[in-house]
Amino acid sequence: MGSCIKVILITCAITLVQMVAAPAYGYVTETDCDAHVSGGSADGSDEGALDNADACDRVDGVPVITALDTRALALGTHYFYYRAGEQGTGNPIFVPIIVVKGASEGPRLVLTAAVHGDELNGIGVIHQLIRSLETETILGTLIALPGINQTGMVASSRHFQMAAGGGAMVDLNRIMPGSRRHGSMAERYVWGLWHNILKDNADLAIDLHTQTRGTAYPLFVFADFRKPVVWQMAKDLMPDIIKRDKGQKGALETTFVKEGIPAVTFEVGAPKQFQERLIDRAVAGIRNVMVRHEMLVGTVTKPLLPPVIGSNYTNVTAQKGGVVSLHVRLLDPVKKGQHIATMADPFGRELQRYYAPHDGHVLAIATDPLREAGTMLVRILH
Ligand SMILES: [Zn+2]
Numbered sequence: 001m002g003s004c005i006k007v008i009l010i011t012c013a014i015t016l017v018q019m020v021a022a023p024a025y026g027y028v029t030e031t032d033c034d035a036h037v038s039g040g041s042a043d044g045s046d047e048g049a050l051d052n053a054d055a056c057d058r059v060d061g062v063p064v065i066t067a068l069d070t071r072a073l074a075l076g077t078h079y080f081y082y083r084a085g086e087q088g089t090g091n092p093i094f095v096p097i098i099v100v101k102g103a104s105e106g107p108r109l110v111l112t113a114a115v116h117g118d119e120l121n122g123i124g125v126i127h128q129l130i131r132s133l134e135t136e137t138i139l140g141t142l143i144a145l146p147g148i149n150q151t152g153m154v155a156s157s158r159h160f161q162m163a164a165g166g167g168a169m170v171d172l173n174r175i176m177p178g179s180r181r182h183g184s185m186a187e188r189y190v191w192g193l194w195h196n197i198l199k200d201n202a203d204l205a206i207d208l209h210t211q212t213r214g215t216a217y218p219l220f221v222f223a224d225f226r227k228p229v230v231w232q233m234a235k236d237l238m239p240d241i242i243k244r245d246k247g248q249k250g251a252l253e254t255t256f257v258k259e260g261i262p263a264v265t266f267e268v269g270a271p272k273q274f275q276e277r278l279i280d281r282a283v284a285g286i287r288n289v290m291v292r293h294e295m296l297v298g299t300v301t302k303p304l305l306p307p308v309i310g311s312n313y314t315n316v317t318a319q320k321g322g323v324v325s326l327h328v329r330l331l332d333p334v335k336k337g338q339h340i341a342t343m344a345d346p347f348g349r350e351l352q353r354y355y356a357p358h359d360g361h362v363l364a365i366a367t368d369p370l371r372e373a374g375t376m377l378v379r380i381l382h
Pocket of ligand 1: 115116119209210211
């Protein structure tokens, strides 16, 4: 017993020595922030990161902020962690922000990704776009949030994860702009993002998504056709499909548009993967929007193929659970009555055939062949 305690004490002593000897890196407190003040931005400036006490906090050398004014930032690329709230353990939740401040004044374009935590192509789009930009050639400012829904991303889930009520899952893109004092953790989280980061730093916005798990979209834009600037943005993104859409209550796109900030929802393929071809095309589309708004020098590009445009879509849904085989692919034109899917039982015996309810184009498909009753098999735009 005595030797066992001795071993524990020695182990503790070694650990203590290691902790003391470790460099003050990873999380820097207010008291030593001066020594590390140049860690988070290309030019060493922290101006524009409001709340001085928090700007002195750092995680892995990156300044932690609670609000942002990009107008006050210096030229260059800046990285921040926005402190968006805390878990029930008290541990903070950080949302990464990249700001590319251009050589002169111009529009401020906000890009957001992973509002749904399993929709990841938008992260690839933001990373690739940022790598392709040279600060000196940008007019205006790009503000990118490659990972809004941090708890959903960790859980590989569309939904924001909360412990409340024995475990709650919230769709952040239905509760924008949230609630400050009387809301749930999720409502306060988005309230802070909207008021401290997004609303006052945006002249234009693109919210990057994908279809949900088990399904796929092509390159597809939801756009409020009643706003000419929004409609132009949708076309400049050069997607395969544009849906004329008045917006959904509680969606980030709708919240921007209501605020008078032109915005679209940009759907980039399928969840939980990086689809390189679609990411390349999405980056080209966003660069095209930046050219249109004179954030980049160049000529606005027209797509090789004009987008399919529609105002409505219909989901063909499974009437019984089973194993589905599809007979159409994304973007295929379909005719009313066309055989588009066949459902089989666990033994492979045919259960039911599904037919297109009207003419149109295939907007979304099930990629997971296991379908529950009531889930989408094929979505047809018309
Ligand atoms: Zn989404």
